[in-house]
Amino acid sequence: METIQKMYEHLIWANKRILASLHNIDEEQQEVIRLFSHILFSEIVWMARLQGIDSSKLPIWADVNLDFCEQLVKKNEENIISYLLIATKDDLEKTIIYKNSKGNEYQNTIREILTHVCLHGHYHRGQINTKLRSLGAEPEMLDFIHYIRS
Template sequence: MKTIQKMYEHLNWANHRILETLQSIEGETQEVSRLFSHILFAERVWITRLQGLDSSRLPIWSETDIEVCAELVIQNEESLTTLLTNLSNTDLDKLISYTNSKGKEFKNSVRDILTHVALHGQYHRGQINSRFRADGIEPVNIDFITFMR
């Protein structure tokens, strides 16, 4: 459980760092905003599933602005913190049934879902940093080891 807890502390830290950079950039960064909102909407979908609720009507890809992203960063952080606080080691092996955005049903363990969400966000934050670099913007250091230092 400690490893998963650290992964989520890192996830929240990294989301805040990306958000701060986006808020400081002048001009439109449409593709970066689209990738960042996707991370946050996907987190929301998985949080909803982990809560045993229907996620089928939630967006995964949606055009939105930085203010909505800022709200989602806070909402997701609060929801994930509550979820992890109430989770025991035995809960990690519990199977969660859910329907994906295409209507297909799946079952995965809480552990696998939490691992997926953390890795999914890190993958897309890497894409965001590649876009930043291509646009002449300094990439955001979101390395786990930097977080741990």
């Protein structure tokens, strides 16, 4: 459970760094914001699934502005912390059955889902950094080891 906790502390930290970085670029870049909001919407979807809530109608892609992303960052942090406060080591091996947005049913362990959410966000934050660099902005240092050192 300690590793999962650290991974989510890193996820929250990385989301805040990307948010700050997007606030610092000269003009709003909808493509970059769309990628960032996808990370945030996906976190909402997976947290719903972990709590047994039907997520099949929740958006995973939407055109929103940076202010809306800021609200999602805060909401997701609260939801993640609340979930991890009650999750136990034994819970990690429990299987969750859920439907995706196309109505297909899947099942995974809580450990697999929690790991996926962290890796999914990290992948897309890397894409965001690539796009930031192409816009002439300095990419955010988001490596886990950098988080641990800071």
